[in-house]
Amino acid sequence: MSAESTDRYPSGDQRLSLADISHGCGVSVDSILILVGEGVLQPRGRRQRDWVFGADDLARARCALRIQHDLGVNSAGAALAVELIEEMQRLRERVRVLERLAFRG
Secondary structure (H helix, E strand, C coil): CCHHHHHCCCCCCCEECHHHHHHHHCCCHHHHHHHHHHCCCCCECCCHHHCEEEHHHHHHHHHHHHHHHHHCCCHHHHHHHHHHHHHHHHHHHHHHHHHHHHCCC
């Protein structure tokens, strides 16, 4: 693992290899490479053999693969769905924060 790869992680964050992500999702490395190609996953490291993923990447991959399997969409559609789900989660969190601020005491 290169120094560049490890410097991007906060202390204590889980680091996963391409094989770890593949195994954690129960799919082939090729399936993970497709998700990288679609932008669902953004590994750290210049070369594929140096790629490092975080725990958040594992969750994103599982979500995309579940969408593909359950809804029968292609990888591009799953990538878009993951982005929209994450945006919805961010917006919900902003609403919660704003509601707390608005209804303070």
